[in-house]
Amino acid sequence: MSRPVLLVVEDDAGLARQLRWTYEAYEVVVVGDRAAALDALRLHEPAVVTLDLGLPPDPDGTAEGFATLHAMLAMAPTTKVIVASGHGARESALAAIGDGAWDFYQKPIDIDALGLIVSRAFHVHALEAENRRLQAKVVPGAFGGLLYASPEMGRVARQLERVAPADVSVMLLGASGTGKELLARGIHEAGPRRKGSFVAINCAAIPETLLEAELFGYEKGAFTGAVKTTEGKIEQAAGGTLFLDEIGDVPLPLQVKLLRFLQERVVERIGGRKAIPVDTRVVCATHQDVDAMVAEGRFREDLYYRLAEIVVKIPALAERTGDAALLAKHFVGRYAKALNPAVTGLAADARAAVDAWRWPGNVRELENRVKRAVIMADGKLVTAADLDLGDSNGVVELNLRTAREAADRRAIGRALAQAEGNISGASRLLGVSRPTLYDLLKSYHLHG
Numbered sequence: 001m002s003r004p005v006l007l008v009v010e011d012d013a014g015l016a017r018q019l020r021w022t023y024e025a026y027e028v029v030v031v032g033d034r035a036a037a038l039d040a041l042r043l044h045e046p047a048v049v050t051l052d053l054g055l056p057p058d059p060d061g062t063a064e065g066f067a068t069l070h071a072m073l074a075m076a077p078t079t080k081v082i083v084a085s086g087h088g089a090r091e092s093a094l095a096a097i098g099d100g101a102w103d104f105y106q107k108p109i110d111i112d113a114l115g116l117i118v119s120r121a122f123h124v125h126a127l128e129a130e131n132r133r134l135q136a137k138v139v140p141g142a143f144g145g146l147l148y149a150s151p152e153m154g155r156v157a158r159q160l161e162r163v164a165p166a167d168v169s170v171m172l173l174g175a176s177g178t179g180k181e182l183l184a185r186g187i188h189e190a191g192p193r194r195k196g197s198f199v200a201i202n203c204a205a206i207p208e209t210l211l212e213a214e215l216f217g218y219e220k221g222a223f224t225g226a227v228k229t230t231e232g233k234i235e236q237a238a239g240g241t242l243f244l245d246e247i248g249d250v251p252l253p254l255q256v257k258l259l260r261f262l263q264e265r266v267v268e269r270i271g272g273r274k275a276i277p278v279d280t281r282v283v284c285a286t287h288q289d290v291d292a293m294v295a296e297g298r299f300r301e302d303l304y305y306r307l308a309e310i311v312v313k314i315p316a317l318a319e320r321t322g323d324a325a326l327l328a329k330h331f332v333g334r335y336a337k338a339l340n341p342a343v344t345g346l347a348a349d350a351r352a353a354v355d356a357w358r359w360p361g362n363v364r365e366l367e368n369r370v371k372r373a374v375i376m377a378d379g380k381l382v383t384a385a386d387l388d389l390g391d392s393n394g395v396v397e398l399n400l401r402t403a404r405e406a407a408d409r410r411a412i413g414r415a416l417a418q419a420e421g422n423i424s425g426a427s428r429l430l431g432v433s434r435p436t437l438y439d440l441l442k443s444y445h446l447h448g
């Protein structure tokens, strides 16, 4: 096994020499300025870097050191950067940690102490890498079958876990396709009325004239066409949860009626005379800016406060770090099973395109694209073209190695597809030997 690379960014030649020979466990690469540091980062992809803040052309200040720190973390955010400085140590330490450095030590350096920090950084880096691998395999089962790996959705799930058992109304705010209905169902299932039914109604999808009858029900003969007495959605949700999707689309007169129901907990069917008590939890959602609607008088403030005892904002898919890739993988698995079992995963260009796309239609768009792509794919792997996301030209590769790997994966995926998964056939198409192709498949974790 080759030794892991420790990148030392240090402009003091004497110190650099000393460091080079101190750490036997690592292959120490020493550079003296920002440009060389970034080159070395691309070349070696070190897990750990020690960085002197006083670099030329500003050896007595810290500006160049900080610029180097920022550039390195922008390029390789998982790198553990240990920062060193002699002057103004405390302020520099605080600023460096605030900017994403892993640790700080004050010069003059103590080789043993630094050695400990370095080995710890390697250790944590390895653990984090392992954790990322495991997270990519997360299975559904968290809140309401919600799938996520991002801290953004983790926060939402924790909020909802806390809110669900309490008997409070919840308003979910988020764009279309962000999973609001899924979350509302999750609240129901984790709540005290889980034994009752979950009844959803999309207030935007039903014409205004019919919405009242849908919600409140009607007595036989209440209007032309009311051939038999019918329960409304609110009554159907008795003992369970009523999910009012697109609550912002409820017209003002009906808002008054809804408010009365929420205050008195009774409904009156259209054409009915008696008040029917209904005990149900209400969860609602909208993609609209309800605060603005209240300010403009388009949404009743009193109703807002009844519906929104707790407000939870659901981030757009593009704001959830890493979730698009995770969900894409999940949907490929699901739809391949049902629609095209030959498909086993996503090609590298598809993964890059999924990460780079803005997903204006959120999870629903992702699900639809993946479903379509699984049906269209002619090979084992879904490509960016199958997803109709074009190529991933906008994606900046870390270095030549990652760019090559992406190109290799593409070529191998296509060859395997053409050879219908036959390794000998694919290796002939690629002009490499079978063992070479096996090695490549193994190193890229592709399915042979």
Ligand SMILES: Nc1ncnc2c1ncn2[C@@H]1O[C@H](COP(=O)(O)OP(=O)(O)OP(=O)(O)O)[C@@H](O)[C@H]1O
Binding pocket: 145, 146, 147, 148, 174, 175, 176, 177, 178, 179, 180, 181, 182, 183, 245, 287, 327, 363, 364, 367
């Ligand atoms: N985090 C997630 N994990 C797994 N599946 C998800 C997730 N988020 C959404 N989905 C799936 O995406 C689709 C859209 O979600 P959902 O219907 O809940 O969105 P919505 O915000 O209610 O949309 P709209 O407001 O347009 O009705 C559903 O098939 C849902 O199961």
